[in-house]
Amino acid sequence: MAKTLTCTLIILIIKNLKFKDMKKLMSRVLLGVCMLASAACTKIDNYGGPNASFQGRLIDATTHANFETSQNSIQVQLEQISWSATPTPQFIPSKSDGTFEDTKLFKGTYRIIPKGGAFWPVYDSVKMEITQGSSHDFELTPYVVIKNLTHELVGTTLTLKYDIDAPVVAGLPTIIDTQPYVNTTKLVGAGASIRDYSETRAVAINKEFIDLTPGEKSITLTIPNLISGRKFFARVGVRLNDSFKSSNFSEVIEIDVP
Amino acid sequence: MKSIHKIIIAISICVGASITSCQKLNIAPTNIITPDIIFSSEAGVNAYLANIYRALPIEDFKYRPDGGDDININGVNYSHPGFNPGNPWMNFYCSGAVTGEMVGPFGGMDIGGGFGFWPYGSIRDVNYLIEQLPNHKAQLTEARVNALLGEAHFLRAYFYFGLVKRYGGVPIITKVQDPAAPLSELQVHRDKEQATWDFIGAELDLGYQMMPETSIPGKANRYVAAALKSRAMLYAGCIAKYGSVNFVDGEARSAGYVGIGADKANGYFTAAFDAAKLLEGHYSLYNANADKVQNYVDLFLKSGSPENIFIKQYSINSGTAHSWDDTFSPRYMTANALSRSYPTLDLVQRFTTLQITNVDGTPKRFDNLVDLTAGLEPRLLATVYFPGSTLRGLMFDTQRGIYPSFSGTAAAEVAKQPSQRSYIISGDVNTLYQGKRVIGFTGISTSGDELTRTGFYVRKYIDYNKPKSTVDLYKSEQPWIDLRYAEVLLNRAEAAAELGNTGDALTCINQIRSRAGATSVNNATIDVVRNERCMELAFENHYYWDLKRWRIADVVLDNARFKGLMPYYVFNENKYIFLNETETFGRNYNFEKKYYYEPIPGGELGKNPNLYPNNPNY
Numbered sequence: 001m002a003k004t005l006t007c008t009l010i011i012l013i014i015k016n017l018k019f020k021d022m023k024k025l026m027s028r029v030l031l032g033v034c035m036l037a038s039a040a041c042t043k044i045d046n047y048g049g050p051n052a053s054f055q056g057r058l059i060d061a062t063t064h065a066n067f068e069t070s071q072n073s074i075q076v077q078l079e080q081i082s083w084s085a086t087p088t089p090q091f092i093p094s095k096s097d098g099t100f101e102d103t104k105l106f107k108g109t110y111r112i113i114p115k116g117g118a119f120w121p122v123y124d125s126v127k128m129e130i131t132q133g134s135s136h137d138f139e140l141t142p143y144v145v146i147k148n149l150t151h152e153l154v155g156t157t158l159t160l161k162y163d164i165d166a167p168v169v170a171g172l173p174t175i176i177d178t179q180p181y182v183n184t185t186k187l188v189g190a191g192a193s194i195r196d197y198s199e200t201r202a203v204a205i206n207k208e209f210i211d212l213t214p215g216e217k218s219i220t221l222t223i224p225n226l227i228s229g230r231k232f233f234a235r236v237g238v239r240l241n242d243s244f245k246s247s248n249f250s251e252v253i254e255i256d257v258p
Numbered sequence: 259m260k261s262i263h264k265i266i267i268a269i270s271i272c273v274g275a276s277i278t279s280c281q282k283l284n285i286a287p288t289n290i291i292t293p294d295i296i297f298s299s300e301a302g303v304n305a306y307l308a309n310i311y312r313a314l315p316i317e318d319f320k321y322r323p324d325g326g327d328d329i330n331i332n333g334v335n336y337s338h339p340g341f342n343p344g345n346p347w348m349n350f351y352c353s354g355a356v357t358g359e360m361v362g363p364f365g366g367m368d369i370g371g372g373f374g375f376w377p378y379g380s381i382r383d384v385n386y387l388i389e390q391l392p393n394h395k396a397q398l399t400e401a402r403v404n405a406l407l408g409e410a411h412f413l414r415a416y417f418y419f420g421l422v423k424r425y426g427g428v429p430i431i432t433k434v435q436d437p438a439a440p441l442s443e444l445q446v447h448r449d450k451e452q453a454t455w456d457f458i459g460a461e462l463d464l465g466y467q468m469m470p471e472t473s474i475p476g477k478a479n480r481y482v483a484a485a486l487k488s489r490a491m492l493y494a495g496c497i498a499k500y501g502s503v504n505f506v507d508g509e510a511r512s513a514g515y516v517g518i519g520a521d522k523a524n525g526y527f528t529a530a531f532d533a534a535k536l537l538e539g540h541y542s543l544y545n546a547n548a549d550k551v552q553n554y555v556d557l558f559l560k561s562g563s564p565e566n567i568f569i570k571q572y573s574i575n576s577g578t579a580h581s582w583d584d585t586f587s588p589r590y591m592t593a594n595a596l597s598r599s600y601p602t603l604d605l606v607q608r609f610t611t612l613q614i615t616n617v618d619g620t621p622k623r624f625d626n627l628v629d630l631t632a633g634l635e636p637r638l639l640a641t642v643y644f645p646g647s648t649l650r651g652l653m654f655d656t657q658r659g660i661y662p663s664f665s666g667t668a669a670a671e672v673a674k675q676p677s678q679r680s681y682i683i684s685g686d687v688n689t690l691y692q693g694k695r696v697i698g699f700t701g702i703s704t705s706g707d708e709l710t711r712t713g714f715y716v717r718k719y720i721d722y723n724k725p726k727s728t729v730d731l732y733k734s735e736q737p738w739i740d741l742r743y744a745e746v747l748l749n750r751a752e753a754a755a756e757l758g759n760t761g762d763a764l765t766c767i768n769q770i771r772s773r774a775g776a777t778s779v780n781n782a783t784i785d786v787v788r789n790e791r792c793m794e795l796a797f798e799n800h801y802y803w804d805l806k807r808w809r810i811a812d813v814v815l816d817n818a819r820f821k822g823l824m825p826y827y828v829f830n831e832n833k834y835i836f837l838n839e840t841e842t843f844g845r846n847y848n849f850e851k852k853y854y855y856e857p858i859p860g861g862e863l864g865k866n867p868n869l870y871p872n873n874p875n876y
Contacts, residue, residue, distance in 0.1 A: 086867045088860065115875075121507075199817055243506040243851055243875060245812065 048107055054078070054134045055101035058094055058114060061141045062167050066098025067117070068142075068249040070181075070189025070237070074117035076100050076138075081127070082109035091115075096187055107131050118143045118238075118246040120168060141167055144175070144209070144238045146250040151234070156257055158182075158223040162250060164238055165217070166209045174241040175205045175212075180221050181235050181249075188233045188252055197223050197232075226257045297390045298397040303406060306387065310413050311477070313341070313380040315420030316570050317799040318738035319580035319719075320346045323353040324364070325373025340373045347581040347731045350599035353802035357811075358820045360797070361711060361841050362599030367815060367849050369802075372424055372856030377417050378431065384414045385434045408468025412483045415461035418454060419490050423803060424856045426516030426873060427451040445866040450514040452522060455494040459529060462487040466536070475561070475569055475737070481537050482568045485741040488534035488749040493807050494518065495526030495756060500809035506851050508874025516855050516873055527753040531762075534750035541567055541743040543773045550636035550775030558719045559736055568741040574733060583724055583734045586716040588709055590699040591649050592729040598707050601642045601714040601796075603821035603838060608793050609638040609776075612823065614836040619667035621835035627656070627825055630836060636775030641796055643715040645698075645825045645836075650726050655698035656713055657834075658824040658842075659683035660691045664835060672839050681826060694827065702824065702842060711842040712822030718797050744770055745800070748791045755787045763787055770794055806854055815849035852876065 058067040058074055067074065075091040083106075092102045094117075113125040119140035126136060149162040160180055166172055179202035181193040193199070201223055207216070219236075226232060232255045237247035286292060296302035317323075326343025328335050348363070355362045356369055388410045391403050398406070414432075421428045429446035430453065437444075449457075465483030473479035498518035511517045544565040547553035557563060572578045584595045606612065612630065616622055624630060628646025631639060643649060645656040659681045664671075671679065684696040685705035701709030721736055751766035763782035767790050771778055774794070779786055788808070792801060805811035822841040825834055857876035858869050 086863065086870045088863075245816075245851065 050104040050106050052105045052107040052130045052132055052134065053101070053103040054092070054105055054110075054112075054130050054136070055099065056135045057137045058098045058100065058117075059137055059139045060098075061139045062145055067094075067119070067140055068235075068251060069094045069096060069098050069117060070247070070249055071096075071187070071191045072116075073190065073246055073249075074100075074114055074119075074140075076112060076114050078102075078105070078130075079111040080106065080108045081111050096189070105130055112136065114138045114140065116244050116246060118240050118242070118244075118248040142248050143172055143240050143242070144248040146236060146238065146248060149236065149250045149253070151253055151255065153226075153255060153257065156224065156226045156228060158226055158232075158234065158255060160221045160223070160234065160236055161219070162236055163218050164209075169210055172209045172240070174208055176239045176241050176245070177202045177204045177206070178219055178221070178236065178238045179203065180223055181237060182223060182226075182232050183234075184230065184232060186233050186252060188235055189249060190237065190247055197226070226255070228257055231256050293390050293393075297387075297394045300398070300402075303391075303398070306383075307406075307409070307413075307477075310380060310383050310387070313377065313383075314413065314416050314570075315341055315375065315377065316738065316740050317353070318570050318740070319349050319572075319582045319734075321353075321799065322346075322348070322351050322373075323356075323369040323799075323802065324351060326351065340375055347585065347595065348598075349581050349585045350597060352599060352797070353799050354797050355599045356847065357802050357805055357815065358602055358818060358847060359605050359792075359801050360599045360601050360716070361820050361843065361845060362707060366845060366847055367853070370850060370853030370856075372859075374859035374861065375420060375424060375856075376859050376862055377420065381414060381417050381431060382434060384410050384417070385432060388414075388432075389434050404468050405470055408465045408480070408483075409478050411461045412465030412469065412478045412486070415458045415465065415483070415490070416486065418458050418461070419486065422451065422454045422458065423493055423807075425858055426510070426855050427454050427514070429869075430454060430457050445868045447868045448515050451497070451516050452494075452514065452518045455490065455497075455518070455526070458490050459487060459494075462490065462533070466533075471540070475566070476571050478568065481540055482741060484533045484536040485567045485746050488530045488537075488746055488753070489741070491526045491530035491533060492749050492753055493803070495523045495530060495753065496807040496809075498526060499523035499756070500807070501854070504809040504812070504851070504854075506854070506874040509871035510855075510873050513871065515871070524757060527756045530749055531753040531757065531759075534746045534753065537567070537743065537746050541565060541746070543743055543747075543769065545773055550773075551640050554637050554640035554774065555717070555722070558739065559721055559723075561737075565743045566737075566739050567743060567746070569737040569739050571737045572735050574735060577732075579732045580734045580738075581731045582719050582736070583721050583729045584731050586720060587649060587729070588700045588715065591652050591726060593727050594730045596708040597710075597715070599716070600710045600712040600822075600841075601716060602712050602841065603714075603823045605792075605796060606638065606642060606714065606823070607821075608789055609635050612836070614823070614838065615668050619669060621664070621668045621671075621837060623828070623831060623833035623835060625833065627654075627834055637793065639717075641716075641718050641793075643717045643720075645713055645823070647717075649720070649722055650724075650729075652699075652726075654700045654715065655695075656700045656702060656710060656825055657695070657698040658702040658713070658826055658837075660694065660696050660827045660829055661835075662691075663830040664826070664828045668835075668837055672837055691829070694829070702822075704842070707843065710822075712820070713824055713836075714822075716797055739798075744773075744794050748787070748794060751782060751787045752784070752791065755782055755784045805849075809854065811849040811853070812851050815847045818847040819844060820847070850875075 060067045074094040077089050077091055079087045079089050081087060092100045094100045110130050111125045111127050113122055119142050145165045145167060147163045147165055152159045180198055181188050182197035183193045201221055233252050234255055235250045235252045237249045239245060239247040296306050322340055322343040325340045327345045329344030351363050353369060354360045356364045356367050388407060391406055395403050427448050427450045430449045431446060435444055462483045466480045469478060469480040469483060471480060498520055501517055502520040505517060542564045544557040544563045547556060557565060572580050584592050586597055588597055614622055626646060631644045643654050645654055647654050661681050682691050682696055683704050685703050687697055687699050689696045697703055703709045719736060747766040747770055751763040754763040760782050767782050767787060768778045770790060805814055819840050821838055824837045824839045827834055852875035855873040858872050863869050
């Protein structure tokens with residue numbers, strides 16, 4: 001609408017430039033502006049602004065703590081079914097602490113489902129009315145749980161040891177690999193790590209969990225050549241071959257390299 | 259009396275005028291071309307067909323798999339047209355450049371989500387042709403109408419093939435829709451993926467049955483339909499076989515809009531095999547020159563090759579010429595513009611393992627760059643320009659840098675951090691080290707991407723005979739070979755290998771290898787057949803779809819970085835060495851599983867809710 005108005009206005013001005021009489025030109029332009037201005041005000045937007053909000057926690061069903069997430073992992077998908085029967089989905093990415101929040105939503109009824117992380121898919125979406133301050137928590141069962149994470153720093157070489165376990169074994173996607181994630185900030189995970197300390201230190205597994213021997217479930221990763229005098233943040237992840245190729249993560253540990 | 263005369267004259271004038279004028283009003287409008295005019299003459303039908311051929315989704319030199327720049331025509335912005343992009347000179351934006359055949363302009367997997375390809379306008383044009391042609395048998399003859407109908411079925415199949423390989427099942431529309439029909443009729447439901455592939459197979463069968471044996475270059479005949487069928491059915495078979503193992507779950511999949519049952523795979527492979535076999539004896543591999551390298555180079559440049567099944571032509575005069583020559587060679591060898599897409603060492607190593615290190619792990623020393631190419635497969639040398647080879651009288655003097663001296667193994671050197679390496683590198687071709695250029699005129703520079711980042715340049719389709727001064731934008735006219743007999747043989751070999759007929763697969767593969775100047779193989783396993791396909795069809799926009807239909811794109815492109823062959827000059831020895839290193843931009847390539855299907859375009863979903871559910875994870 002604004003574009004059309006501007007165009008009309010410009011055309012009007014150009015047309016009028018043929019007139020040599022400036023007064024006449026100005027008055028015509030002003031008349032045009034007044035007409036457009038009055039026309040522009042006739043329609044009133046009667047929809048409410050995006051003043052509804054939605055927040056919540058993603059809860060690990062095995063520990064009842066917040067789910068360990070990372071960048072590009074879990075997203076909460078919202079579909080405003082009070083607007084359309086086939087709405088375009090919108091997504092709230094989870095924060096690094098396993099919570100999510102969006103404070104600029106339109107009031108209405110939504111179909112909500114968490115997606116994209118390494119947890120057993122949720123098939124029953126939640127239907128709820130979102131208004132100001134709405135919240136809902138989702139309990140998710142992780143594919144793989146990382147236990148007993150210990151770390152040891154010898155010189156500039158970091159050794160990470162941990163065990164992996166699966167709360168539900170039947171039907172678990174193939175385990176692709178496991179890798180450390182090392183970064184210089186607390187925001188560490190997939191897509192937020194230093195390649196030479198992370199992706200290049202991955203250990204391929206490519207096996208079903210059920211076929212892993214107890215020895216293979218205890219993993220040791222080493223990361224050499226950390227830089228002296230720097231603080232690093234590290235965690236480990238296990239990647240599964242589900243639709244999202246998503247990873248389960250450990251908690252983040254802090255490492256001061258002397 | 260005078261007045262009576264006047265009245266009689268007036269009346270007769272009026273009557274006369276009214277009678278004659280009424281007759282002249284009863285003519286067809288002269289400013290509108292009616293179907294009769296178009297479809298009652300050969301020239302009219304040809305003009306109508308030319309428009310449809312032009313719109314065919316042929317992934318040629320100019321195709322932009324990311325859609326390309328927006329184009330602005332008379333103030334209207336057309337975004338992401340793909341097959342007719344804005345700035346159509348940037349031919350280096352090709353699908354090979356996101357898959358590791360090449361690296362270059364894209365920052366990663368920038369093409370997975372598609373560009374909203376939705377050619378139902380062209381499909382309507384074909385449907386209209388099919389509806390109208392039978393009314394004009396008198397003027398065109400019945401035989402000609404049947405041949406044209408066959409062509410129409412082929413063209414319709416080509417459009418649906420472009421759709422189904424992107425979206426899976428789409429609405430199959432075979433009638434000309436009436437815009438005044440109720441909305442419920444116009445909003446057509448998606449068909450299942452299997453039904454869409456079956457429709458394409460049936461259309462191509464009609465094309466094969468109804469079209470004549472030969473055609474002028476650029477137009478279809480019965481064997482073009484058969485060749486396309488071998489490609490399409492091979493795709494369908496792979497989607498059935500591999501897509502039922504590696505898939506993304508979702509509503510569209512459970513409803514059958516994407517995905518085909520694994521039990522259908524062999525039926526499709528058989529159809530692909532049979533269709534490919536139809537071409538036997540009618541087309542053959544280009545083998546006119548005893549020099550195997552020159553022969554393979556000429557195959558893409560010489561007209562009248564018995565290998566060409568279906569081509570697309572270009573001309574400077576009609577403003578359709580492309581820019582392949584100008585945008586795949588460095589500015590050093592062209593009159594203008596730049597290159598940005600470079601073959602990887604990963605592709606080269608499909609042909610052979612280059613002998614660049616000694617047994618003890620130290621890099622081999624070469625007197626000249628070109629010495630590395632001694633004894634390599636002719637097809638490889640005709641597909642990429644190696645350091646040391648020559649184009650238009652100029653040598654690819656590709657050099658990454660200079661080592662004042664070099665000791666130790668190649669592996670140890672490459673593993674070092676850049677700051678710990680003793681080499682001298684540069685972003686400027688004019689930088690000298692003790693009077694010697696640090697990098698070549700053709701790369702490898704530390705800045706920009708207008709010179710190779712991998713050590714190689716594309717040779718396939720490069721017109722080496724063009725004088726340097728004429729190698730400019732929109733000045734290349736060599737046709738794109740959309741379907742060639744080598745692909746048909748590869749389709750047949752792959753279908754045969756999938757069906758367990760390894761004997762036939764082996765015969766096909768060795769035909770191709772013999773023409774390529776490569777040694778024969780003894781066993782045509784599926785891996786051998788696939789690798790042969792990747793080598794023979796490199797840079798021809800097949801690899802992206804091959805990775806997708808084999809459902810290995812998410813494994814091949816999993817945090818992938820691709821390699822280059824870095825030539826260095828060792829100063830104190832006056833020798834060259836080559837190191838196998840990550841290409842100089844170190845880009846990461848990732849393929850999300852949802853990209854095995856593109857999302858149905860948002861605008862279409864908005865117009866037609868019956869296109870829901872959208873493909874999984876969109």
